[in-house]
Amino acid sequence: MRLTDGRDLLIDASERRPKATHQGLFMTDKVADHYRFVEPEYDHNGLITGYRTVGGRRLPARSTRSLDARFLRSQFYFYRGERAPGGFLGRPATPTGLTASARYLERAVAIRPENPLAVYVLGHVYRKQGRTDAAKGQYVHAYELYRRFGYVPVGPRTAYDDVIQ
Numbered sequence: 001m002r003l004t005d006g007r008d009l010l011i012d013a014s015e016r017r018p019k020a021t022h023q024g025l026f027m028t029d030k031v032a033d034h035y036r037f038v039e040p041e042y043d044h045n046g047l048i049t050g051y052r053t054v055g056g057r058r059l060p061a062r063s064t065r066s067l068d069a070r071f072l073r074s075q076f077y078f079y080r081g082e083r084a085p086g087g088f089l090g091r092p093a094t095p096t097g098l099t100a101s102a103r104y105l106e107r108a109v110a111i112r113p114e115n116p117l118a119v120y121v122l123g124h125v126y127r128k129q130g131r132t133d134a135a136k137g138q139y140v141h142a143y144e145l146y147r148r149f150g151y152v153p154v155g156p157r158t159a160y161d162d163v164i165q
Helices: 069-082 095-111 116-128 132-148 154-164
Strands: 025-029 034-042 048-053 058-060
Touching: 034 058, 069 095, 069 116, 095 116, 116 132, 116 154, 132 154
Parallel strands: none
Antiparallel strands: 025 034, 034 048, 048 058
């Protein structure tokens, strides 16, 4: 949430407390006009005064935008896919649950193909379904997206390294 004084307040419905703090976020960089992974800079009240790119460039809060509605809608389907009963996070995973996970994640990717998390987790679902070539394609695509946005987490980097070996 952008406050009138130029600071941001992070509200995350998945957190126990309404005012959340995160080490990293996806934002839209107005200057570069694309998504970027950033590290928030917090003041003593827990409000965000600016962001830093992984490379160290400082972005004032006013130079960023929150994620667009299509990205947020994509995340809605991502969470449904991730948490489908018997699906990706299901214990145990079942063929029916994995099919449901794949359907939701495919919808997430269709809505916002630039959502690297949905692309990456869809790769995991395909792998669990035995669809190895499709999984590899998702891992490569997720890695490329994360790299373009300025940060590749360990999981996508490892999956990518396994694919190219």
